Each structure stands twice: as C-alpha cells, then as structure tokens.
Amino acid sequence: MVARTGLLQIGQVAERTGLSLRTIRFYEENGLVRPTSRSGGGFRLYSDDDVARLEVIKRMKPLGFRLEEMQELLTLLADLTERPEDAALTDRLRMFHEAAAARVHALREQLDIAERFAADLAGRLD
Amino acid sequence: MVARTGLLQIGQVAERTGLSLRTIRFYEENGLVRPTSRSGGGFRLYSDDDVARLEVIKRMKPLGFRLEEMQELLTLLADLTERPEDAALTDRLRMFHEAAAARVHALREQLDIAERFAADLAGRLD
DNA sequence: CTCTCCCCTGACGTGAGGGTCGAGTTGCGG
C-alpha cells in the first residue's frame, strides 16, 4: 500500500503521464525531473509537483526541443513566476516563444506534405 | 565542367534536393537509392530518375516511415506500375496507406499540442 | 606543376529513448 503522503512510485507516475519508466529515469539522468525523495530501499518517490513537471515536458515534446532546452525553459518559467519583472528572463522567454512558433510552422508544413503524400497513395488505390 | 549527359554529382544532387551529402550516401548504404553510375575516379553520378527517387523519399519523410519501409514502398510502387492487377501488391499498398493516414492523424495531434503550448508561452509574454 | 574544389571511405559520436538482466524492495496474505 502506498502511503497517503501523496508520493507516487515510478510505475504510478508512468501510468498517470503515459511516459515509460525508462523515459522517466532518462529524464532524471539528464537533470529534467528529480523525484522529491526516495524510499528507504531506494525507490523513487514523486510529488504532485514532480508529476506536473513531467506533464509539462510531455506537452513540450511535439515542439522538438532538446532535453537541455526543455530544462532551461522549465527553470526559466519557475524563475519568471518568482521575478516577473526581470527583463533578461522575459527576453529569454521571447526567444523560446519564437523558436516554438517556428517549430509550429515547420510542423504545419510537414503535416501538409504528409497529407499530400497520403492522398497520393489513396489515389493509387482505385 | 560537368558533362551534359544529364548525370549529376552528389553535391549537385544535394543542392537540388535539399538533402545533405551524408544523408544521400546514407540512403545508398541502406539500399534506398543507388547512383546510376560512377566516374572513373569513383564519383557517384546520378540520373534524373535517381534524383526523382530521392525526392519521393523526401516527401515520405514527414510520415515517419523507417528507411526500410520507404524502400519497400518505393519498390512496391514500381511493381504496381508494372502489374497493377496484382492483388497482393494492392493489399500491401492499402496497408501503407492506412499507416500513412494514422501518421497524419498523429501529426495533427502533435500540431495541436504544439500550438497550444506556443499560445501558453505567448500568454506569459504580457 | 600546384591550387582549389569536390569527392571518397571508414570510423566514431549523438539524441532520445527501448530492452534486458540479475538483484534488491515492498507490502499483502496467511
């Protein structure tokens, strides 16, 4: 039985987020999400905040950022909620937004090409 | 000066297709596109058909097929133009089309998530 | 001839994970 402390084991986190155990551990190795604590035996124990962080990463993934960049963006967003006035932070965020917009554009083009190719294939099926 | 035989060196093909030299060579290593011939010194010489083949591959890429699958699809399409009656070929093509449609769907979802995330970022820039 | 490109092969690196393994942990039922 899991304690009602709200801490989850990696398997439960995986179920909740749709990420694989391996992926979650991989993110930790790369400094993206460290579990709040460990059990006596060494099991990773995640807080709701940890899970939220993982879910943000999951939402970022389609943008094609690298893990390193996602890490930067996560800490940037955290810093910004603490010091929203900081111009340097805002500038950095603007750059991320531009990159995201560019990526959205690229994704739209890919979708377009993919749709046309699928239509071509369909045309062959007469 | 390049001979007017219509044969292109790899660099010219790269320029024409937007693929990198490395990528073109890699495709050859994996049996996707073999240059029609070689110069005396061993330079790859590509015909227009070769280039067309590369361009088909480029259009397939957003669908996320693996190189092996692209190769199969390319030969399948070639076989189909020769024997359009063959039911086995048509079936195989139908499977490719289904996979393509699924991938298009997935791409659309990714685009959706990406757009929402970009909008979130924009919202932070007030 | 040299100079300057362009091209060659071969080997190793990278990014984001996936698979597998043997060993240790947890916690329930009895």
Next chain:
DNA sequence: CCGCAACTCGACCCTCACGTCAGGGGAGAG
C-alpha cells in the same frame, strides 16, 4: 513471522538517422 508476487533498482547494450572528423584521391584552371 514467512512466503511470495509485484514492483523497482542500476548497468549495460541496442536502435535510427544521421553528423562529424580524419586522411586521402580526382578534376580542372592557371
């Protein structure tokens, strides 16, 4: 308390589609 199934651990190798680097060869201009 013991047994046991389910869960987890770290460590390792595998994959895919290239990028990158090293060391060399070919083509044509001057």
